Amino acid sequence: MDVLQSLLSAFALILQPGVLMYVFFGVLMGIALGILPGLGGIAGMSILIVVLTQFQAEPLAGIAMAIGMIAVVPTSDTFASVLLGIPGSSASQATVLDGFPLAKQGKAAQALSSAFVSSLFGGVLGVIVLTVILAFAASIIIYIRTPAQFMLAVFGIALIGILSGRSLLKGFLAAGMGLFVGLMGSGSLDGFVRFTGKEYDWLVGLSDWTAQFFPHSLSAKNPNGFIEEWQKYLRSGLGVAMIGLSMFAIPEIVDLLRQNRSIAGEAKLGYGWRQGFLDWWNNKLISLWNAFVGVLVGIVPGLGGSVVDWIAYGQTKAIVAARGEDVTGFGKGDIRGVIGPESANNAKEGGGLVPTLLLGLPGSGSMAVFLGILSIFSIEAGPPMFDMIKPLDEFNLPGSTIVVTGMVVTFFIAWTLMLGNVMGTALCFGLSAPIARLTKIPFPTLAPFLLVIIFFAVFKVSKSASFYSFLTLLTLGGLGVLLRRFKWSRPAFLIGFVLAAPMETKFNWASQRIARGNMETIDWILMSVIMVLIALVIVYGVIVNRSENRLHRESGLTITRTWRERLPIVAFMVVVVLIFAYMLFGPVTWGKKLYDFGSNINDAQMPHFLGLVFFPLALLGLFRVLFNPREQELLEDEEADARALSAAHGQPDGRRSLLLAVGWIAGYVVTIAVLGHLIATAVFCTALLVSYSPLKLWWNLMLAGACVLLLIVLADLVNPSLTLGGVKRLFGEVELLDPVLKYLKKPQMFGVP
Numbered sequence: 001m002d003v004l005q006s007l008l009s010a011f012a013l014i015l016q017p018g019v020l021m022y023v024f025f026g027v028l029m030g031i032a033l034g035i036l037p038g039l040g041g042i043a044g045m046s047i048l049i050v051v052l053t054q055f056q057a058e059p060l061a062g063i064a065m066a067i068g069m070i071a072v073v074p075t076s077d078t079f080a081s082v083l084l085g086i087p088g089s090s091a092s093q094a095t096v097l098d099g100f101p102l103a104k105q106g107k108a109a110q111a112l113s114s115a116f117v118s119s120l121f122g123g124v125l126g127v128i129v130l131t132v133i134l135a136f137a138a139s140i141i142i143y144i145r146t147p148a149q150f151m152l153a154v155f156g157i158a159l160i161g162i163l164s165g166r167s168l169l170k171g172f173l174a175a176g177m178g179l180f181v182g183l184m185g186s187g188s189l190d191g192f193v194r195f196t197g198k199e200y201d202w203l204v205g206l207s208d209w210t211a212q213f214f215p216h217s218l219s220a221k222n223p224n225g226f227i228e229e230w231q232k233y234l235r236s237g238l239g240v241a242m243i244g245l246s247m248f249a250i251p252e253i254v255d256l257l258r259q260n261r262s263i264a265g266e267a268k269l270g271y272g273w274r275q276g277f278l279d280w281w282n283n284k285l286i287s288l289w290n291a292f293v294g295v296l297v298g299i300v301p302g303l304g305g306s307v308v309d310w311i312a313y314g315q316t317k318a319i320v321a322a323r324g325e326d327v328t329g330f331g332k333g334d335i336r337g338v339i340g341p342e343s344a345n346n347a348k349e350g351g352g353l354v355p356t357l358l359l360g361l362p363g364s365g366s367m368a369v370f371l372g373i374l375s376i377f378s379i380e381a382g383p384p385m386f387d388m389i390k391p392l393d394e395f396n397l398p399g400s401t402i403v404v405t406g407m408v409v410t411f412f413i414a415w416t417l418m419l420g421n422v423m424g425t426a427l428c429f430g431l432s433a434p435i436a437r438l439t440k441i442p443f444p445t446l447a448p449f450l451l452v453i454i455f456f457a458v459f460k461v462s463k464s465a466s467f468y469s470f471l472t473l474l475t476l477g478g479l480g481v482l483l484r485r486f487k488w489s490r491p492a493f494l495i496g497f498v499l500a501a502p503m504e505t506k507f508n509w510a511s512q513r514i515a516r517g518n519m520e521t522i523d524w525i526l527m528s529v530i531m532v533l534i535a536l537v538i539v540y541g542v543i544v545n546r547s548e549n550r551l552h553r554e555s556g557l558t559i560t561r562t563w564r565e566r567l568p569i570v571a572f573m574v575v576v577v578l579i580f581a582y583m584l585f586g587p588v589t590w591g592k593k594l595y596d597f598g599s600n601i602n603d604a605q606m607p608h609f610l611g612l613v614f615f616p617l618a619l620l621g622l623f624r625v626l627f628n629p630r631e632q633e634l635l636e637d638e639e640a641d642a643r644a645l646s647a648a649h650g651q652p653d654g655r656r657s658l659l660l661a662v663g664w665i666a667g668y669v670v671t672i673a674v675l676g677h678l679i680a681t682a683v684f685c686t687a688l689l690v691s692y693s694p695l696k697l698w699w700n701l702m703l704a705g706a707c708v709l710l711l712i713v714l715a716d717l718v719n720p721s722l723t724l725g726g727v728k729r730l731f732g733e734v735e736l737l738d739p740v741l742k743y744l745k746k747p748q749m750f751g752v753p
Helices: 004-014 016-036 040-054 059-076 079-085 088-104 110-137 146-163 167-182 202-210 226-235 242-258 273-282 284-299 308-322 336-359 365-376 406-430 432-438 445-461 468-485 491-516 522-554 563-585 605-627 638-649 658-675 677-692 698-718 727-729 734-746
Strands: none
Touching: 004 016, 004 088, 004 406, 016 059, 016 079, 016 202, 016 406, 016 605, 016 727, 040 242, 059 079, 059 088, 059 336, 059 365, 079 088, 079 110, 079 226, 079 432, 079 727, 088 336, 088 727, 110 273, 110 284, 110 336, 110 406, 146 167, 146 284, 146 491, 146 522, 146 638, 167 468, 167 491, 167 522, 167 563, 167 605, 202 226, 202 242, 202 445, 242 365, 242 445, 242 468, 242 491, 242 658, 273 284, 273 336, 284 308, 284 336, 308 336, 308 638, 336 365, 336 406, 365 491, 365 734, 406 432, 445 468, 445 658, 445 698, 468 491, 468 638, 468 658, 491 605, 658 727, 677 698, 677 734
């Protein structure tokens, strides 16, 4: 089977009715997520992992749903950006600058129309470029073998660290923390359990002491302390769904809870659907140029949606200025300020799939989760996806005679992305009016439903479903809140996590090949070239970082912090230093040979070597925060900035307390431990709705009941055993309540099981 035949076979696959249906479902899920500001595709795809795992979806069906979601989120997030003025995702920030003013002028329909058409054009162009690159790369990728693949993973971490924000150091450390969490649990070589604290006797002693007051599951029948049981939970490692939801869903829900507002205000669409299309047509060259910009930005691993809209916005203004036209309307409602960023926004998805499929290096956070979805179906990105010989029998559709190979799957992804763009644009046009009305719903009304889904998702996706999945979600979610507060790159953390396992595997294989003398000349050449590229990228990043900081100081936009304002940053940096100290010195106590390779390769070496890199960087960061009077980027703090802005305007900060918002989620976890999952959901949702929702009491009680019903439906579909918590200890010996306890453990829609 050649490239052309693979391309045609993939096209025939997407025309199958079942595949079309799954793409449609993925697009609908993407639209639903896109209208919720801040959540975006990463949280949605993390939940999708749970769905695909639980229902054992067919590989092509699962991939079709995931790509459908990826295709439409950059289009549907425009609703929040235009109607509310809050970015629907990180890639639609620039759209707010002109889209929201147009909405306030009664031209929301015009802005949305231009955005949808621009997104469709950019998405289709991105797929075309992706297909061409994949076709030409098919004959080259086979030469990139294990040693070079490891160096490419290192190259990806270097790029992610450099391109993830203004601070080079924060980008590297965020990726390093992701690697640390990714290496947690049993190793791949000898199964040694890492980074759970099991090697420290004082933790075991503390666990035994806490068991007197808080035994596991609050059950006297299992007196182990929660620390020891938590360690057991962590031994099996964490999944990408847990990381995606804790890093992206929890921080965004916390932030939106603090704002106490509707998703959108009046949400009037106004007029101008036809005019929006004409505006795009009159500026099609701007759209074309920015679509290519989006593809190029997407190809760079880790860059993705974090900057593409701002680059496109700047390019659009530069093109308009070069024509001699007026640019003073930008930021006040210039339709070209919508067309440029939206063209690049969707095009980046096609570009992001290039390094993801070719090299296994995620082009963005959503691509990192997509790699997790591919792993569900035992697909490894890279050379295996360009195999045109070996048939993948498990991918064959019932009744289909099409032979599916790795190359067919690769082109299937490209075709599905194009189909998802077309479907998504059509649905966004058709559903604009009802979606605009839905955005008037107060966010506190939706928050309990989202939290019920997220908590159930992490509970079900965990390898050992237990209360400790909630505790882990709370802990990592708190870390995500801090990363957001101090403006550290959460996508860098996620990508570091996803790269941890394949990076270690490639390291082990490469070390064994080198020790045994099995390296070929092409391997040494490729490794040398990539090492030079890594060095050049790091040097370039340092130069650019120093230049940007110098320009920032010269502009007068300097950050000054009192020692009281620095304390949260210092405390956070101390935690980061301790994490990497554990990564460096922990393996020393594991009784492993750290510097012998070949037959002595073991599960302690990779973590230790990463610690050698990241621990000095963390110490450098702490030193800069404490002693560098010219420090800027490490002192970034959204909370301090908000307080300073409020003081400058003489108005109090209208947002609720950060600790209070996080406290609600922590309270949900504690209530689950005491009352069990089902009862805790009823109590938590009622309390949150009554406290925050502006609706009448009886409406809030009905919504709380709907949240409980949602959990029962999910539990009935998936059939897990829910956590009973302290209820089991209090009433477990009361025979009369046995049917009630059985229902609380395995709830169903009809009757007690």
